[in-house]
Amino acid sequence: MERRQLEYFMAVVEHGGFTTAARAMHVAQPSLSHAIRALERELGGSLFHRLPQGSALTSAGEALVGPARQVLRDLSTARSLVREVLGLSGGRLDIVSQTTLAVDPLALMLGRFHRAHPKVGVHVVDPEHSRDVVRMVESGECELGLVDEAVALSDLSSHELPEQEMYVILPPDHPHPQTDTDTDTDAVTLSELAGMDLVVTPRGTATRDILEDVCAGAGTMPRIVVETAHRAMIAPLVLAGVGASLLPASMASDAALRGARMLSTRPRLLRRGHVVWRSGPLSPAAQAFVDIAVGQQSRP
The missing domain is CATH 3.40.190.290 (D-Maltodextrin-Binding Protein; domain 2)
Known part of the structure; x- marks a missing residue:
């Protein structure tokens, strides 16, 4: 199982079809389809129902989404850690936040983060419901989340934000x-x-x-x-x-x-809100953001 195969698999999941996924990944559709078929042969079953209009996950495909997303996240974290050691900069930070917490305090925190790490791109997702923040962090869709204290945090690590x-x-x-x-x-x-x-x-x-x-x-x-x-x-x-x-x-x-x-x-x-993340090592960008959140607590 190769990283590129998982990237193609997730692209089809997120874009709902092989054609749009190939376009988004800037590859020829036959190349993407070949990689998916090779992955299916390796796993021993179909991952997608090929439909006249797009595609749909099989039960086997649904089972692969979570692990594939986390493997790609872990690879990204490993790559970022190596870049940090080598003194390189860049990368991306994905944050999911309830809207009111995104306005305050997330916006101010991202201002400090950007001044310290101007080459890191940030993607902020606005979920419909509070519980979606925890779900998206648990699944690896986003590395960090900002959520209200009333929401159960499951097994996530967290840091409490100012009231x-x-x-x-x-x-x-x-x-x-x-x-x-x-x-x-x-x-x-x-x-x-x-x-x-x-x-x-x-x-x-x-x-x-x-x-x-x-x-x-x-x-x-x-x-x-x-x-x-x-x-x-x-x-x-x-x-x-x-x-x-x-x-x-x-x-x-x-x-x-x-x-x-x-x-x-x-x-x-x-x-009160919390910054939440999965247990285990964070990417350098995510760790830097958490450090800012922790430091904010001691600001006058």
């Missing part, structure tokens, strides 16, 4: 909900938040889970007026007067600059 405060954003003309006399700043009680019309993300996302917990604590069901997976819509929907929403500080601040009202909650809603 984030969540803020309520309201339409500009929304009635003033409450003034915190201790700090003289706008604030919303959790019971008030539970009674508002809400713009929410789908079930399984971190902010949706927080809002459902708030409503459950108040003994009520969320009054959802819009549910959207398009997080870029949230601030415009709030500004249009559709309802209130809950966002981390950086995203709430951006909404406030556009005219939304940004209010704290009483008590404060806090969340």
Whole structure:
């Protein structure tokens, strides 16, 4: 079994067919097909159902996806380690992150990472659900993940990130909900938040889970007026007067600059994230990123 065969196999898996995979790998389709057939002969069975429109994995092919992905990841890590020893630079870092953690703190962390390692390319994946972060790291699709503390981490190694405060954003003309006399700043009680019309993300996302917990604590069901997976819509929907929403500080601040009202909650809603990775040696790029995450914890 050769590395190139596994690369071709994964290309067909990811692109859904031999023609598109060959195009993506910049090889002739007969060469790619020959390599896959040689791999199938070596393994003793078909890996793909050849269909008129593309291809589909057989059960044997499905069993190979995880190991093939991890072998390719390990080879990439080995190559990077050798390059590091030889003083070379470059490579790629794959990170999967929940959206709110990607905005903050991932963006700032990647800024520091890029300044220290400008030749390393970074690919950030945005999963639909929180649990997908853990799955993609466990399967080797991404080497690192950023996930909310509420998500079970299985057997992954992790580092806890600094806590984030969540803020309520309201339409500009929304009635003033409450003034915190201790700090003289706008604030919303959790019971008030539970009674508002809400713009929410789908079930399984971190902010949706927080809002459902708030409503459950108040003994009520969320009054959802819009549910959207398009997080870029949230601030415009709030500004249009559709309802209130809950966002981390950086995203709430951006909404406030556009005219939304940004209010704290009483008590404060806090969340923590984790950087997660598979046990074992990391690529130099991933290790450098983890070192930045650990160092961030001690920053003033």
